[in-house]
Amino acid sequence: MNVQVSLNTPAKKAPPAPAPLLSLRNLVIAKAGRRLVDGVSLEIAAGRTLAVIGESGSGKSLTALALLGLLPEGLDIDEATRIAVDGRELGPRDERGWRALRGRRIAMVFQDPMACLNPFMRVGDQIDEALRRAGIASRTERRQRTAERLAEVELPAPETLARRYPHELSGGQQQRVMIAMALAGAPDLLIADEPTSALDASVQAEIVALLARLQARRGLALLIITHDLSVAGALAHEVAVMQRGRVVEAGPAAEVLVRPRDPYTARLVGARRRLDEVAPHRPDAGGVIVEAEGLCVDYAARRLFGAPHRAVHEAALSLVPGRTVGLLGESGSGKSTLAAALAGLRPLSAGRVRLLGHEVVPGGRPLPRTLRRQCQMVFQNPYGALNPRLTIGWALAEPLALMGVPAREREARIALALKEVGLEHEHAARFPHQLSGGQRQRACIARALLCEPRVLICDEVISALDMSVKVQILDLLRRLQQERGFAMLFVGHDIEAVRWIADEVLVMNRGRIVERCAADALDEAHVRDPYTQRLLASRLLPRAA
């Protein structure tokens, strides 16, 4: 069996064979009778890139795992499923057969590289292990090849880096190590399951560019699993769009992503396009209600006698009723800390915040209750922000009780709030786990609205949501602001979303606000700051056909 595999390996140099490298027909995966993947068929030809696009729960990751025989226990695969590599069929649970292919013909890169690398092993040793598995017996040769692979994924100082542990690398470096490890056995097909989802935007663009270069240089076949249309557009020749376990549309990327035929695909593509339309600049309404000057926030030192870590340096910003300030930044830029400090949820180390007429200074009086109510926050993870043991109705009744609204009036107010955020009255009786992610976020927004806030701070509120839901929530926030006229601070890392909803955009990097401009001027022609320019340049462009 191994002989046949190694005979087939040099196929890269030959012109693309007529038989597809990998073909999957009628994949059906069920759990307890419920079909998670329902009749998916895919084909990947040598040297081509196929992107499988889908939102959470579409079954795209299970499909990828099935292509390497890695499906977890407890899932049933239908008898009618056929998987063939180079025209040779393999049973989905044929562990021996799959193990012969893994790493040598088919390799895989996963989401969240930090969790995927073994924390107890130096990264060089982890690549070394893959090389040994690929049949390289000499230790010196393995060491040399480890360095070569690390250089190939464009990591600096490969020899030094190989001696590091995963936690000593950045997210982007970790993912590069994962790719280097996948390439160790010179595979013909690389499956990448959401390879950039856990990474910051600028890092994401670098990884996508690296994958494109590797594919061109090595003639790899690439299977990209993603929820992000721009990643698919930047890499794929062909795409397949999955919804609820089925492929609803498949074809050339340039065709499907530009002129989608299926209504679901059209909705996905439309959602992305909506964000590209920048809203017209709105006139200033005047009357600043939140104003921060020289705002600094420190985190206590992690060690005895260590210096405190300054998360926010001298930030200044002001919020005006009816208008939105967008705060754009990558992870660790201090944007959430700044948002929490503005809401009075985190003590200041220096500077001052004037919030609705109350002065917040370091060591000063905390925000009075009545004012705190008027400054509401909505968070990234709506599941974590709702008590799992309270129904939505109970959760919404809490702020009303605090405000002293009589019990008989509460139900009507809750029903009205739910209606306003696009939920039904029946949702009040449900528990958070009985709602979808988008519905949960709507419930959180409803809860904030019940306090009749004059300031709404949204901290990454759409990050955990699927693309089509993101746009709905953005629409909702904008409509509510128009109706109610609250001032809004919208914190996010998604350039398009922040630009779409905001009137003014602030860009944060390493705790400092490095750029402030009108939302419609947030493009490479207008911004001055080099970091912002890099951020804008990292947006993905569709692959030339």
Add this chain to the structure above:
Amino acid sequence: MAAVTLSRAFPRLLARLLPVGLALARMAAQAVGIVVIVFLLARLIPGDAVDVKGLEGDLTAAQQSELRHQLGLDRPVAEQMAAWSWRALHGNFGDSIRFGRPVSGMLATAVPETLLFTGLSFAFGLLLAAGVAVGAVTTGNPVLRGLVNFFNVWSVALPTFCVGVVGILVFSIWLNWLPVFGSLVLPVIIIGIDSAGLIVKPLYEELAEAATSAHVRTARAKGLPGWRVTLRHLLPTAVPVTLALSGLVLTSLVAGTITMEVLFGLPGIGSLMLNAIHGRDYPVIQATIVVVAVALVAMNAATDLLHRLIDPRMSS
């Protein structure tokens, strides 16, 4: 040049050693605290060694007060403690009040016995727990999974002294396989199973979770054989938990060994301590407690340091 690198390396070395030094200082403080509390507690119990001797040997009141003065028992407690501590620091734990022999000599015979006993029990328990947990996770065998729960319930539900008595009844009296006193076999098995029961369940849960973790899946995706995935990628994940649990188990072994030593007549620290408490033999009580306290603190320090050594994330 060398001086420059040295001056640069020195703060880094200091930064690495400082946490270790602080940990050791904390542990020394713990040991001192335990000793002080025991010293005071021993004197809270009504009656002293002279009373016990008086009951046994018909000493007159005058003889008793003479003896008290001789032994320093009539001085204030603080003064007694200071004098004792000073001598203990020099390795002199004084003489047993009841037997008149040097306490250090008594310890010299008891400590090796206890070390052998606890070492064997702990090793047996750890091997049993690790074997059952790893086997249950990697094979998914229902019998092994059942054993995980069996040992766990056993150690929670059955106190070692009960099992010990039943064990003596069955194996020594009815079957006549083992002597009633002095054999290590039965106590090691009993304490070993008891320790295994404490470790096996959390270890199994940790391994079962690690088996579905992303880095184990990555190792499988690399095409590594199953044994290598288990050995290099699955097992290291469970080391921190095993260490933490081992610290816990070693602590509980102190209580376990005392009862077992008394029950099976093993001449270890536990028997020594219990006899000393019965006889109000202060020097022996104090010395044995010091030995146990220092051992406990040292074991905790050792597991902590091992964790730092094994998990690269801890040291940076």
